[in-house]
Amino acid sequence: MLLAATVLGACGGGNTAQQTAKTPAPADKPAATAPAPAADPKKTDKIYIPVISKGFQHQFWQAVKQGAEKAAKEFQVEITFEGPETESQVDKQIEMLQAALGKNPKAIAFAALDSKASIPLLQKAKAANIPVVGFDSGVDSDIPITTAATDNVAAAALAADKMAELINSEGEIALVVHDQTSRTGIDRRDGFVNRIKEKYPKIKIVDIQYGGGDQLKSTDLAKAIIQAHPNVKGFFGANEGSAIGVLNAVGEMKKDGKIIVIGYDSGKQQIDAIKSGKMAGAITQDPIGIGYWSVKAAVQAIKGETVKKSIDTGFHWYDKTNIDSAEIKPLLYN
Incomplete structure (x- = not known):
């Protein structure tokens, strides 16, 4: 009996070890935590596309x-959507991209925080015949088969025109931009700055600061600009966090109504600020369209269908006069 118990115990331990080795942890996790489709035979044929955002x-x-x-639901594919905690964490995003490549996806959708840092990993994706779709923010490479994004240069130029109109085409202004490494940061800054330089010689840009899209940091930067340039007449906040930071700074410095604030994106705080008159207006993108097209284009690439080299998802200026219009309202988010 003792011998039989020993043999049975050994068999039981062997089976447990074997089960542990054959059952990887990710297979039991939900889709939002980067699934491993190959671990589940029921999902072997399902297309898996990781979507890596900027934050x-x-x-x-x-x-x-x-x-x-x-789009994932419409085209019956499996996606994960992830991004670093803040838009300054380039290294964290690169780690996410590396991990995504390790899961052998059919395609990858990627919004780069740094237009150059990700290129070596994207080259690996290309070598493995994994199509890469850029969204929101492209990279300095022809590896992505397409990029679904706003024409940020044109959108920021429109913001510059609106600023000029609101300050009578003269005076000092400043910018708070989310970064100087991503394609969106570069294009929004340059689109705004170049339009001012080309068309409005009496407007002087006194400072450009980079707040990483962080509201608190952007607030401090904008306050420092106001202190250094007490005659500043306007600010352009180049993304949601930058714009809210500028708004906070203007309020804390008791400059409401004295400094024109123009933002980018929407969100509840900007919507409320525009309705109350604290913000003059902003550029809105079509974020739902950007996400939709990033996945749709990836599916098209996997199927070998023709995909445009760039997908312009559009932009609009909104202010008090049109914020509740049928054209603008669907593009705003709370």
């Missing part, structure tokens, strides 16, 4: 996620 801290990215999930 989660703004409502903009939640709207992009909504669009990506809409």
